[in-house]
Amino acid sequence: MLQVGMFHSLEVVNEVPFGFYLDGKDKGEILLPTKSAPLGCKLGDQVNAFIYHDSDDRIIATTKRPKVLVDHCAYLKVVSVSKVGVFMDWGLEKDLLVPFSEQTYPMSEGLSYVVYVFCDEETGRLAASTRLSDFLYEESSDEGGTFEPRQEVELLICAKTDMGYKAIINGSHLGLLFRDEVFKPIKIGHSMKGFIKSIREDGKINLCFQFHDPTARNTLEEQIIEDLIAHDGLSTLTDKSSADEISKRFNVSKNAYKKALGSLYRQKRILLDKTKVTLVKKSD
Structure with missing residues (x-):
């Protein structure tokens, strides 16, 4: 099944003056505009294309790579505010919507935030959210992977708290870096390596950058x-x-x-x- 927000290898089945149509399987034929098509594209070619909705809410294809795929997190900048939410630059012509209902707190134009990209079940369109705990696991034993102390992980710093910093672990879980574990300047949106320091009794994950043993x-x-x-x-x-x-x-x-x-x-x-x-x- 074709998933919006992901890359798929699709066959060129029709050529028109303004582009090419790809075989979108259950989604029907999907337009790949000429400006987004590979040089020398022709009927029968297999094209690795990203699938999303254009400004007219039509499913469309592009070979351009966005800054983030569906079900992933990224640090993106707000480029405009509208009546339905804010729009973020994710590297494509149509900006990415963060509805007001998906904002933990009001977002401002010109500022950047860590968001999770999801596919709206009702509309089938892509959107983003700052409500990370609605999409990411907060306990090590949750579905999606179990962590062990001293395990090296990839971190994306996503929020600052009174205790330290929240970080996204390997794109799937949330953990906490206590203030006394932060020995170098870090900012929201920074990606870096870290370690699982410990798993608390409630399953929550403590993180660190180094061990002192x-x-x-x-x-x-x-x-x-x-x-x-x-x-x-x-x-x-x-x-x-x-x-x-x-x-x-x-x-x-x-x-x-x-x-x-x-x-x-x-x-x-x-x-x-x-x-x-x-x-x-x-x-x-």
Whole structure:
């Protein structure tokens, strides 16, 4: 069955002055306008096309890739406000509607928001929503996947709360990054890697960017040694460096980096002073 909001490989079955018609199976023939057709398109070709509704609510095809597909989340910008909701730029000629009923709070033109794209069951048309909890799972045991502590995941930061930040996990679940786990500047809409820190008794998911146990410290220590080797045994990134510099190099907090340096110093693997870190050669 053809799904609106997705790419499908469809056969060109008719050519007209303004484009081509594709075999849309249960949706009938679907127009692929000339400007959206591949160069040299002809009858019998298979075209990988995105299916959606145009401004006249007709099902139409394009080879242009939108910024987000149906049943996925994205950080999009509001380009206009109307009587029925707001419209967001998602990379196609017809902007994406977020009805007022799907807005957690009023959305403003010129600002960007994380939204979930869905297909309206009544109209069959695509729309978006900021009510992420209506579409995403909030417990690890929910259908859609079970997570384990220490598992690496893809995160999309979607909201700021009094406790920290909410993030979308692997496009399917919602989790929480506590404020003390955020050691680098992050903003709504940022995509990054993170970890499952723990699963609470109620099934809710806690997230983190790093672990503070001995295993994690040992891994960081080896990363520091490898970095020193790659830079001829010398680094100006010391325990006096800024948290931002440390985060950019090793993706860890300044506190974690200082502890790893201290451990390497006690092991006599490095020398430390205010301006540099020096690798101790085995023959020294």
